[in-house]
Amino acid sequence: MTVETDPVSAAETTDRPVTCAVTAVESVTPEIRIVRMRPVHGESFAYRAGQYARVAFGGFDERDYSIASRPVPGDPELAFHIRNMGGGGPSQYVADNLAVGERVSVRGPFGATYLRPEKPGPILAICGGSGLAPMTAIVAEALAMGLTQPIHLYFGARRERDIYMEDHFRTLAEQHPNFAFTPVLSDPDGPTDRRTGFIHQAAAADTPTLQGCVAYLAGPPPMVEAAAAMCRDHGMAETDIHADAFIGEAERRQRDGAV
Numbered sequence: 140m141t142v143e144t145d146p147v148s149a150a151e152t153t154d155r156p157v158t159c160a161v162t163a164v165e166s167v168t169p170e171i172r173i174v175r176m177r178p179v180h181g182e183s184f185a186y187r188a189g190q191y192a193r194v195a196f197g198g199f200d201e202r203d204y205s206i207a208s209r210p211v212p213g214d215p216e217l218a219f220h221i222r223n224m225g226g227g228g229p230s231q232y233v234a235d236n237l238a239v240g241e242r243v244s245v246r247g248p249f250g251a252t253y254l255r256p257e258k259p260g261p262i263l264a265i266c267g268g269s270g271l272a273p274m275t276a277i278v279a280e281a282l283a284m285g286l287t288q289p290i291h292l293y294f295g296a297r298r299e300r301d302i303y304m305e306d307h308f309r310t311l312a313e314q315h316p317n318f319a320f321t322p323v324l325s326d327p328d329g330p331t332d333r334r335t336g337f338i339h340q341a342a343a344a345d346t347p348t349l350q351g352c353v354a355y356l357a358g359p360p361p362m363v364e365a366a367a368a369m370c371r372d373h374g375m376a377e378t379d380i381h382a383d384a385f386i387g388e389a390e391r392r393q394r395d396g397a398v
């Protein structure tokens with residue numbers, strides 16, 4: 140997979156952390172918390188829908204987290220979807236201990252997987268687990284901007300209990316005829332009426348050619364790799380595939396050559 144470079148977001152990126160206060164922690168699946176926060180000193184945090192920030196929770200080192208909110212002038216609230224990876228790391232701290240009112244440091248924005256409204260093709264958003272975070276922002280921004288091309292969000296979850304924000308996306312689909320939401324279970328724990336199998340295979344089965352489409356992908360690295368390969372195999376241009384693989388911190392440091 141090619142790594143995109145993005146001079147625009149690089150120019151806007153600040154190394155100065157913004158201090159935020161947690162305003163809500165919501166448990167949406169056994170493993171995922173939606174965390175909302177606001178800058179405490181009236182500072183602004185500029186970003187594009189789909190980008191990520193480096194966030195330090197509870198005195199731990201920073202980790203990368205996609206921003207699930209979209210930038211709204213006058214509303215500085217940021218939202219994140221944090222999946223508990225266990226092992227005593229920051230994500231477990233968020234699941235077990237993070238409280239409303241706690242201070243969190245947020246730095247960024249980073250990443251080139253953000254909405255490209257100038258691209259007119261149908262939008263295919265494919266994500267797994269907490270990869271729903273940047274897709275929530277991208278879909279919200281696309282619909283708020285009044286984009287009229289088809290927008291299809293495929294959300295991969297292992298079991299029924301891992302599906303979240305379904306009511307939100309069903310409501311959006313009722314309000315916007317160009318938006319469709321398809322959750323897909325990869326490992327259902329019983330009989331189900333839902334689509335099943337791998338998420339990229341579900342998307343491929345629905346559309347014989349993806350030529351001219353624009354893809355946004357986020358979630359576990361194997362899922363993102365498989366979805367990107369599927370997009371290429373179905374005729375999508377490499378430059379129209381925008382992907383964030385949620386690699387762990389150790390892997391990220393190795394990739395970036397950090398000590």
Ligand SMILES: Cc1cc2nc3c(=O)[nH]c(=O)nc-3n(C[C@H](O)[C@H](O)[C@H](O)COP(=O)(O)OP(=O)(O)OC[C@H]3O[C@@H](n4cnc5c(N)ncnc54)[C@H](O)[C@@H]3O)c2cc1C
Binds near residue numbers: 219225386
């Ligand atoms: C661009 C980008 C965006 C991201 N956005 C999000 C997001 O929106 N939401 C989100 O929840 N995460 C996201 N991540 C992943 C996040 O940055 C952390 O790597 C993740 O939360 C790991 O948890 P931790 O920091 O608590 O784990 P660590 O302290 O690094 O490790 C704790 C335990 O978890 C294990 N672990 C860590 N990562 C993985 C992994 N990928 N697979 C299997 N085991 C692992 C470790 O081996 C260890 O046992 C993103 C990553 C990238 C690169």
